[in-house]
Amino acid sequence: MGSKAQVRGHAGHGHSHGHGDNAFLTSTDKNDAAVRITRIGLYVNLGMAVVKGIGGYVFHSQALSADAIHSLTDMVSDFMTLATVALALKPPTAQFPSGYGKVESLGSLGVSSILLVGGVLMGWSAALELAHIYLPAVADALEWIGLAGHSHGHDHQIPNIQAAWLAGGSIFVKEWLYRATMKIAKERKSSVLESNAVHHRVDSLTSIAALVSIACSNIFPAFQGLDSLGGLLITWLVVRTGWDNTKTALYELADAGMDDEVKEKINKAASRALEGMGMPPNVKVHSVQGIKAGQNYMVDVEISVPGHWTVDQTGNIEDAVRINIGEKVRGARRVKVRFVGEDQEKDYMSEFISPSVSARSSPEPEDEHDHDHHHHDGHSSGHSHTNGNANKRG
Incomplete structure (x- = not known):
């Protein structure tokens, strides 16, 4: 009766939560909204990583080059999202009787962890940049103990203003991706899609920081630390967002109650x-x-x-x-x-079983293992007991 009702219950879900969802969320289905927006994000991140990388090299923009590396990390996020969304809705099995939903929680943890670690590394890079400019002795000490790379003279070349166009275009594209992905995440109540959407929003903010730093570096060439200060501000936002999403994923994995x-x-x-x-x-x-x-x-x-x-x-x-x-x-x-x-x-x-009730405190502690062990021990002791009685009777 239970299984029959379960099938009927799933049938009422349409495409959202039935057993057929797995077919709609595989990489071969281009019509599912979750797969489609994730694929778009994947292609956009790939294109932006290439364009920003080339632009950063040609226009001598460290901010744009760093943003290109960030786009590459987002590609990893997209792959994890697509994989976990497809696996999470597989029907339950004997090995996983509660289904595969926690796979998506693991994916969300991975995506948000990438965001968190990436934010920490971005902040460390920005702090080193400021140290090289204003606290060279501290920067040299960090290099000496191996916590920072060599500066190679630390030539602060002003980026070409043309790099600002690439950063500006990235802002609009990433903001659109954020809104589109978040809309689907709210409809599906998907934490991993929501983490991916936040990734797009953070990317648009980092592109804003890159745009401002490129523009201000050209307007105020004497202020060398502006790019790094903006990077520290964005780092705080990235780390905070990454931690919030990581905490949410950990709560799901720890079986926290529903809202x-x-x-x-x-x-x-x-x-x-x-x-x-x-x-x-x-x-x-x-x-x-x-x-x-x-x-x-x-x-x-x-x-x-x-x-x-x-x-x-x-x-x-x-x-x-x-x-x-x-x-x-x-x-x-x-x-x-x-x-x-x-x-x-x-x-x-x-x-839940009370702590005062357990196999150890039960008046009948013999489980299968204990019974076999007792029987094995009692076999030799039984011979001794029988022989003893026979000696008494003799």
């Missing part, structure tokens, strides 16, 4: 299912819990029913509740329904 907004939607969907069946007022939703795994929600719903009801009576309710939640709540991948007596004050903590 109250999602719980409310589930409660409403379950309650309407009960109303649609004409249930009496004492049959109602007792509580809602669950965890988020990538785009998927693993939902647990408790429903209060009269204590004398039979399994057949509750079975019909279970089917209706599961199907309605599947149709109304985007991301509900698995729905477990538990029934409690209307006069019982139980919650989900009652499912």
Whole structure:
């Protein structure tokens, strides 16, 4: 009965959360919005990395060259996003009975970690640049202990103003990618797509910093540290964003509970299912819990029913509740329904075994391993005991 209801529940999801989602999110499907926007971002990052790299070399712009390297790191982010989105919606298996949603959480952790580490490295590079300009003794000391590369004279060449056009174009393209990717991420409630969208926003901000530094370096050539100061400001934003996304991914991996907004939607969907069946007022939703795994929600719903009801009576309710939640709540991948007596004050903590009850403290500690071990030890001791009795009787 449970598996049948689950299939019916998934069928109500359309393309969002059914078993067919995996087909829509593979690299061969060009029509799925999540795959399409990720591919566009991938191609744009590749093109920008090449164009900015060439432009940085031709126009002598260190900011543009650094931005090109940043675009290359985003390509890694796009590959991880595409791979995890496709894997996360694979149907559950015996090895992964809760599905593959946590694969996307791992992907989100990887993407946000790249952002975090990249921000730290950008900040370190900007700080070294300022040290070479204003604190050469400190820079020399860092070089001596191996924490900084050699400056090679640190020639501060003013970048060509033409480099500003490349930085300006990058701002508009990346801002569009951010908005398009974030829209899909909100619709799918996908943390890895959201991390990727934030990557695009940070790229547009770093391009702004590059544009300002290129322009100001030409307007105020004597102010050599402007580019590095702007880099430090952007670094703070990158690191903060990377840490926020990393923390969110870690919470998902640690099975943190769902948002109250999602719980409310589930409660409403379950309650309407009960109303649609004409249930009496004492049959109602007792509580809602669950965890988020990538785009998927693993939902647990408790429903209060009269204590004398039979399994057949509750079975019909279970089917209706599961199907309605599947149709109304985007991301509900698995729905477990538990029934409690209307006069019982139980919650989900009652499912956990008390610390005072364990195999070690049980009055019957013999599990299979202990039984075999005891039987093996008792075999030799049994011979000794029998022989002892025989000696007494003799």
